[in-house]
Amino acid sequence: MRKTYINGLGCISVQETFDTIFLEKAEINENDTILPVKTPVYKDFISPVAIRRMAKGVKNGIVASAMAMKEANVSTVDAIITGTGMGCIEDSEKFLKAIIDNKEEFLTPTSFIQSTHNTVGAQIALGLQCKAYNLTYVNGSISFESALLDAKMKIEEEEANIILVGGIDENADYTTSLFKLAGFIKRENEGPYKVLNATTKGAVYGEGATFFVLENEKKSTTYAEILDVEIINKLDVNEVESKCSAFLEANGLQVSDIDTIVLGFNGDVEFDPYYKILSENSFKNTPQAFYKQLSGEYNTASAFGLWVGAKIIKTQEVPEIISVNNLEKPAYKTILLYNQYKGIDHSFTLISKC
Amino acid sequence: MSRGIAITGMGIISAIGNTVEENYVSLVNNKMGITTIENISTVHSGEIKVGEIKKTNQQLVAELELSPDNNFSRTAMIGTIAAKQAIQEAQISSINEYKTGLISATSVGGMDMTEAHYYDYFEDENLVKYISCHEGGDVAHKIADELGLKGMVTTISTACSSAANSIMLGARLIQSGKLDRVIVGGTDALAKFTINGFKTLMILSDGYNSPFDDNRKGLNLGEAAAYLVLESDEIVKKENKKVLARVSGYGNANDAFHQTASSENGDGAFLAMEKALKVANLKPEQIDYINVHGTATPNNDLSEGRAIVRIFGEEKAPDFSSTKPLTGHTLAAAAAIEAVYSVLAIQNNVVFPNLNFQTPMQEFNLIPQTTLKHKNIEHVLSNSFGFGGNCSTLIFSKSE
Amino acid sequence: MEALKQELKEKIIDVLNLEDIKLEEINDNDALFGDGLGLDSIDALELIVMLDKDYGIKLVDPKEGKVIFKSIETMAAYIKENRAK
Numbered sequence: 081m082r083k084t085y086i087n088g089l090g091c092i093s094v095q096e097t098f099d100t101i102f103l104e105k106a107e108i109n110e111n112d113t114i115l116p117v118k119t120p121v122y123k124d125f126i127s128p129v130a131i132r133r134m135a136k137g138v139k140n141g142i143v144a145s146a147m148a149m150k151e152a153n154v155s156t157v158d159a160i161i162t163g164t165g166m167g168c169i170e171d172s173e174k175f176l177k178a179i180i181d182n183k184e185e186f187l188t189p190t191s192f193i194q195s196t197h198n199t200v201g202a203q204i205a206l207g208l209q210c211k212a213y214n215l216t217y218v219n220g221s222i223s224f225e226s227a228l229l230d231a232k233m234k235i236e237e238e239e240a241n242i243i244l245v246g247g248i249d250e251n252a253d254y255t256t257s258l259f260k261l262a263g264f265i266k267r268e269n270e271g272p273y274k275v276l277n278a279t280t281k282g283a284v285y286g287e288g289a290t291f292f293v294l295e296n297e298k299k300s301t302t303y304a305e306i307l308d309v310e311i312i313n314k315l316d317v318n319e320v321e322s323k324c325s326a327f328l329e330a331n332g333l334q335v336s337d338i339d340t341i342v343l344g345f346n347g348d349v350e351f352d353p354y355y356k357i358l359s360e361n362s363f364k365n366t367p368q369a370f371y372k373q374l375s376g377e378y379n380t381a382s383a384f385g386l387w388v389g390a391k392i393i394k395t396q397e398v399p400e401i402i403s404v405n406n407l408e409k410p411a412y413k414t415i416l417l418y419n420q421y422k423g424i425d426h427s428f429t430l431i432s433k434c
Numbered sequence: 435m436s437r438g439i440a441i442t443g444m445g446i447i448s449a450i451g452n453t454v455e456e457n458y459v460s461l462v463n464n465k466m467g468i469t470t471i472e473n474i475s476t477v478h479s480g481e482i483k484v485g486e487i488k489k490t491n492q493q494l495v496a497e498l499e500l501s502p503d504n505n506f507s508r509t510a511m512i513g514t515i516a517a518k519q520a521i522q523e524a525q526i527s528s529i530n531e532y533k534t535g536l537i538s539a540t541s542v543g544g545m546d547m548t549e550a551h552y553y554d555y556f557e558d559e560n561l562v563k564y565i566s567c568h569e570g571g572d573v574a575h576k577i578a579d580e581l582g583l584k585g586m587v588t589t590i591s592t593a594c595s596s597a598a599n600s601i602m603l604g605a606r607l608i609q610s611g612k613l614d615r616v617i618v619g620g621t622d623a624l625a626k627f628t629i630n631g632f633k634t635l636m637i638l639s640d641g642y643n644s645p646f647d648d649n650r651k652g653l654n655l656g657e658a659a660a661y662l663v664l665e666s667d668e669i670v671k672k673e674n675k676k677v678l679a680r681v682s683g684y685g686n687a688n689d690a691f692h693q694t695a696s697s698e699n700g701d702g703a704f705l706a707m708e709k710a711l712k713v714a715n716l717k718p719e720q721i722d723y724i725n726v727h728g729t730a731t732p733n734n735d736l737s738e739g740r741a742i743v744r745i746f747g748e749e750k751a752p753d754f755s756s757t758k759p760l761t762g763h764t765l766a767a768a769a770a771i772e773a774v775y776s777v778l779a780i781q782n783n784v785v786f787p788n789l790n791f792q793t794p795m796q797e798f799n800l801i802p803q804t805t806l807k808h809k810n811i812e813h814v815l816s817n818s819f820g821f822g823g824n825c826s827t828l829i830f831s832k833s834e
Numbered sequence: 835m836e837a838l839k840q841e842l843k844e845k846i847i848d849v850l851n852l853e854d855i856k857l858e859e860i861n862d863n864d865a866l867f868g869d870g871l872g873l874d875s876i877d878a879l880e881l882i883v884m885l886d887k888d889y890g891i892k893l894v895d896p897k898e899g900k901v902i903f904k905s906i907e908t909m910a911a912y913i914k915e916n917r918a919k
Contacts, residue, residue: 160688165569166568166569167591172627175630175631176545176549176552177552179549179626179627180552183477184478184626184630185477187630187633188634189635189694192634193635193694193821195631196541196591196593196821196822197541197570197591197592198591198592198822198824199693199821199822201592201822202693202821202822202823202824203693205688205690205822205823206691206823209690210688211687211688211702212687213687213688214687214823214824215592215599215686216590216591217589217591218540218570218571218589218590218591219570219574219587219589220569222571223571223588226589233607233610233612236610237606237610258555258565259565261555261565262565262566264566311587311588312584312585312586313575313585313586314575314578314579314584425571
């Protein structure tokens with residue numbers, strides 16, 4: 081069966097993740113409940129005529145994908161597969177508000193068009209004039225992993241050699257106010273918002289666009305091989321460990337083979353037990369990393385997690401800022417990622433050095 | 435050689451019927467489901483017609499026996515109804531007995547609830563439960579929970595081709611051995627959001643949509659849900675299951691032309707059909723019926739027609755029809771609805787009529803089948819195209 | 835008429851987010867679509883709404899826009915002839 085390699089990365093996030101090596105400029109913000117992305121200079125990547133109607137998510141997606149392609153040194157791809165939990169929600173908001181406020185009159189199409197979930201993938205295709213396979217997944221916190229799994233299958237089916245895969249989500253004011261109301265986002269004035277050992281419900285929200293160029297061949301820019309991806313809709317806390325071992329076993333591995341486990345801790349006291357059970361039991365002696373203190377929580381934050389995993393393998397270090405337990409290994413070869421959101425949409429992703 | 439992935443169950447609820455059987459009766463009796471809108475209050479109700487499921491949300495809640503504190507969107511409710519029917523026809527009693535997945539599709543998700551309560555959430559705490567039902571994935575989770583399914587659950591949203599892509603992914607997951615069984619399809623309820631969105635694009639008809647007619651004036655929106663059960667040949671053999679038809683071909687390509695419009699020559703559509711034929715290992719002349727996307731917008735039918743001419747030749751195009759005059763355009767669900775109709779065409783050896791057609795288009799000599807036609811149907815090709823140039827083609831084949 | 839043309843230029847820049855284009859760069863007879871300003875069919879739909887909202891002119895067929903929105907000159911002439919507000 082053909083293998084899948086990560087050959088290029090592009091990341092627009094709350095941190096400075098472009099023009100940097102690996103989180104050396106990262107800063108933890110424990111005072112805010114909403115973290116905005118550090119924006120690149122869009123006009124370096126997108127023409128003024130094209131940019132004027134683009135949503136934030138579209139712009140970030142285009143820039144992140146261009147960075148990934150540049151790093152992988154590819155100019156065309158055989159498939160574009162994206163994941164997004166909410167799509168370009170800012171435009172959805174704009175259109176919906178206009179409908180209500182203007183009583184369905186004098187509406188214009190631009191924000192409606194942008195609100196379609198596949199708009200990022202479509203605009204990347206338009207920019208690249210890429211007529212290939214183009215899909216978008218929208219399923220909460222496994223939106224990105226669905227795209228990743230599809231891409232891996234495409235390479236295994238020998239239907240594609242070079243694939244652009246990415247996760248994109250954006251914050252929008254009214255939606256975040258609703259998420260605060262519903263308790264998904266932490267309350268104000270309860271900071272500092274620490275992700276580990278948190279005592280309050282909800283999470284600090286972020287946004288971002290993280291893209292990967294996947295190829296069937298190893299080359300000088302290769303970060304890691306993607307060994308496997310598994311998606312499960314629902315698990316009880318006490319099922320996580322057995323599911324995790326079954327996943328490793330299916331790949332001929334055991335816990336001791338894992339050099340770092342990257343966990344999706346988001347500081348929600350209600351659901352972090354899903355990570356704790358792995359952190360405090362099977363993987364007690366394994367180096368552990370966490371990242372949502374840097375990226376914030378969002379539906380496709382796990383794409384940022386995979387970016388972290390790939391960088392660990394490439395740089396052979398787990399920066400202190402993401403280390404859970406300060407354990408080290410002489411070499412970082414095999415990395416397991418686990419993520420879930422509110423007890424649903426669980427994913428296990430396995431990558432290794434090659 | 436196998437003719438593709440087995441379909442062992444289907445379920446549907448649309449403007450022309452609440453079951454597969456009811457839909458079939460409407461299809462063969464030209465019973466259009468396009469009417470004035472009743473369940474949504476909109477200022478456009480006098481000037482547009484829609485394909486609406488004539489059941490209120492309260493009726494749907496009662497039918498599904500949901501608890502009073504449920505937070506189901508209409509999209510999730512009609513999706514659950516269709517998925518349950520599909521499971522029943524496939525005679526699945528223990529859903530997690532095999533590696534089973536659900537690949538859903540939606541474009542609006544829970545928008546119907548979001549738009550109904552948008553500014554009221556801060557006023558009424560009883561509404562807050564609906565905030566989480568906005569996103570697309572919520573619909574799939576609700577359906578999976580109602581079916582008791584634990585496994586791979588995901589959702590595709592590529593506008594109006596969404597469900598075709600969910601059927602395609604489901605077939606690939608079985609083909610690759612990742613899953614033994616997968617429930618695939620899509621659901622979209624009518625919403626003010628989409629009604630107004632399509633209105634801004636000026637592609638809504640003020641009358642009844644007339645696909646491939648020279649005087650076509652645009653589409654009627656509709657709402658519907660349909661799901662199909664795909665199973666591996668191992669299960670089919672072991673449990674001696676009845677195979678309704680097979681998913682034999684699939685293809686997706688991007689038009690890469692415009693954010694909403696299709697290209698003049700239908701490049702994306704051409705590539706999608708070409709790919710699906712290749713996967714099915716069929717020649718164009720082996721296709722007996724095309725269920726076209728046929729939305730009746732000036733742009734779609736011209737682009738799709740040109741792509742059909744390129745694949746089949748102007749004089750050799752097989753019988754084709756759009757069933758959207760009956761159901762309306764049901765967006766992310768459309769390809770699942772039309773997958774059910776394609777299977778019905780195969781099972782009953784019929785070509786469904788393309789209603790409301792009068793005048794051939796000037797650009798080419800393609801005339802849809804306008805009356806019910808009985809003939810042997812081995813292979814049906816079904817097209818679905820969406821915004822963002824997303825073009826998908828599925829091919830369904832008789833099992834034996 | 836000159837004032838109307840100036841007004842249209844301002845509105846086009848605003849409605850279509852043409853922030854990089856200056857008022858004086860748009861000539862009255864420049865093509866707005868295609869090679870000129872580079873506007874496309876979505877812009878045309880935006881302009882149709884502007885006609886309705888600001889001048890009370892309702893177009894039912896988007897194809898009509900092709901002729902009306904040829905240039906600032908043609909737009910101004912059409913609005914002058916047909917405006918309801």
